[in-house]
Amino acid sequence: MPTLPPAEASPPPSEPHHARQIAESFGVDAERYDRARPRYPEAMVRRIVAGSPGPDVLDVGIGTGIAARQFEAAGCRVLGVEPDERMAGFARRGGLEVEVATFEAWQAAGRAFDAVIAGQAWHWVDPVAGAAKAAQVLRPGGRLAVFWNVYQPEPEIGEAFAAVYRRVLPDAPIPQSGASDADPYSALSAKAEDGVRQAGAFGEPERWRFDWEQPYTRDEWLDQVPTTGLHTRLPSDTLREVLDGIGAAIDAVGGGFVMRFATVVVTAARTGAL
Numbered sequence: 001m002p003t004l005p006p007a008e009a010s011p012p013p014s015e016p017h018h019a020r021q022i023a024e025s026f027g028v029d030a031e032r033y034d035r036a037r038p039r040y041p042e043a044m045v046r047r048i049v050a051g052s053p054g055p056d057v058l059d060v061g062i063g064t065g066i067a068a069r070q071f072e073a074a075g076c077r078v079l080g081v082e083p084d085e086r087m088a089g090f091a092r093r094g095g096l097e098v099e100v101a102t103f104e105a106w107q108a109a110g111r112a113f114d115a116v117i118a119g120q121a122w123h124w125v126d127p128v129a130g131a132a133k134a135a136q137v138l139r140p141g142g143r144l145a146v147f148w149n150v151y152q153p154e155p156e157i158g159e160a161f162a163a164v165y166r167r168v169l170p171d172a173p174i175p176q177s178g179a180s181d182a183d184p185y186s187a188l189s190a191k192a193e194d195g196v197r198q199a200g201a202f203g204e205p206e207r208w209r210f211d212w213e214q215p216y217t218r219d220e221w222l223d224q225v226p227t228t229g230l231h232t233r234l235p236s237d238t239l240r241e242v243l244d245g246i247g248a249a250i251d252a253v254g255g256g257f258v259m260r261f262a263t264v265v266v267t268a269a270r271t272g273a274l
Contacts, residue, residue, distance in 0.1 A: 030090040034064035036224030054114035061121025065091035122146035127195025135201035164245035202268035
């Protein structure tokens with residue numbers, strides 16, 4: 001079954017400046033990003049909260065605060081770390097506390113947390129250094145939980161979308177086929193798990209999966225397309241061609257469709273000793 005391109009692609013390690021540019025491109029339209037990006041399953045939030053020793057959460061790559069607001073609604077106190085001032089500013093306007101820095105450069109200043117989370121962001125963090133830093137700021141038994149939403153379209157709409165990308169962006173790394181339960185983020189998940197193991201301060205990492213679905217109208221889907229990593233840096237005329245093609249594909253199936261998602265979580269609890 002054709003799949004969609006991942007929302008963000010992990011950059012080559014030899015191109016740190018290019019990676020930083022891509023990571024910070026999501027703030028070009030923070031309002032659209034916050035409005036259009038999918039949320040996370042409430043079951044995932046509840047499970048992370050239940051598996052943490054307390055309510056203090058550090059959100060790495062908080063963005064506009066999508067995940068943070070869900071954790072606040074579940075009774076948590078959330079502090080965000082975000083490298084993009086535009087995204088951080090949007091989150092602050094929504095009442096969240098955010099400090100601007102990359103996670104690697106951020107200073108905890110003696111603060112400790114019960115959970116460190118990262119939604120759609122951990123692939124911008126060095127997996128070993130990031131896990132080691134998370135361990136430093138987590139209380140004993142505290143939980144690291146990093147997660148991604150994986151798009152899994154039905155075959156008809158997935159193939160129609162893939163045809164648009166093949167035509168307009170023939171050189172882009174677009175997955176063309178795969179099993180219906182394929183995880184385009186499996187490599188990122190494995191890398192996160194290896195980082196946790198190498199950090200040496202956690203129990204064995206686990207991988208959780210939450211399947212859910214969301215209906216989209218044509219306009220709703222086209223609203224979120226420009227917020228994903230493949231599209232944020234496209235020239236305006238190329239982006240318009242992509243959007244026109246995708247819009248026509250949605251029109252051809254009746255003007256709307258149901259997108260299936262799998263939210264994949266890599267998580268581990270900090271052991272008592274560092």
